[in-house]
Amino acid sequence: MYKLLCATSVVLLGLVACKPHEEQVKEKHTAGQQLVEKEAALAKGVGEALQKDGQSAAEELAAGAGSLLKGIAKGVDRAEELTIVLDGSSSGKGLKVTRSQYVGSGQESDTLKLYVMSAQAYSGKLHLRAFDDKDAEVGRSDKVEAKLDADDAKYVEFKFDDATPVSRVKKFVLFAG
Incomplete structure (x- = not known):
């Protein structure tokens, strides 16, 4: 009887300690969903930063390029000034x-x-x-x-x-x- 009681306890303990397959799948699904949400939030943050600061940076870059081109054009005009x-x-x-x-x-x-x-x-x-x-x-x-x-x-x-x-x-x- 002692052996039967021990064997039953081990089986019951194993059943209680092991998670059913459906529960494991659900946990993995939840972990995957959390990972995607985290990455999406990161991408959204990058997008918002680019919209806010990226526009300003792009404007500065374009202004600098415009000044460069105007300077080149003035230099070419001066070089082409003929007497x-x-x-x-x-x-x-x-x-x-x-x-x-x-x-x-x-x-x-x-x-x-x-x-x-x-x-x-x-x-x-x-x-x-x-x-x-x-x-x-x-x-x-x-x-x-x-x-x-x-x-x-x-x-x-x-x-x-x-x-x-x-x-x-x-x-x-x-x-x-």
């Missing part, structure tokens, strides 16, 4: 140049754009001559037909032979006629 002088033939016809831009090299020519303004009507040919630092002429543009009304302005393109050393030119002189 343009008007010959008596062009200034006497009421022409004026307020902006110049080196457009670049084509296949067989370098191109320079000038913003030409006219106080009086002008119809005729224009061309540029290029001079180096010793005031020696080093190239001439093709002659361009221009038609400007009184109080008019437009960009005019001047093409130079690719042999013209445009990078060494110190001034360009605009001739009319």
Whole structure:
């Protein structure tokens, strides 16, 4: 009887100590759910921080990039500022140049754009001559037909032979006629 009582006690104790399979699955499900909730809360916190501080950081980054690009553009404009002088033939016809831009090299020519303004009507040919630092002429543009009304302005393109050393030119002189 003692043996039977011991065996029964061991079986009962084993049944009480072991959790049923369904209870174990439920505990694992709850643990998994808690883990997902914790990770979701972390992701939500990161998202909220990015919405709050990320917008500010992105604005600062964009402002810095904008300033950088403006600085580059100003530097390029300054680098492209060219000295343009008007010959008596062009200034006497009421022409004026307020902006110049080196457009670049084509296949067989370098191109320079000038913003030409006219106080009086002008119809005729224009061309540029290029001079180096010793005031020696080093190239001439093709002659361009221009038609400007009184109080008019437009960009005019001047093409130079690719042999013209445009990078060494110190001034360009605009001739009319």
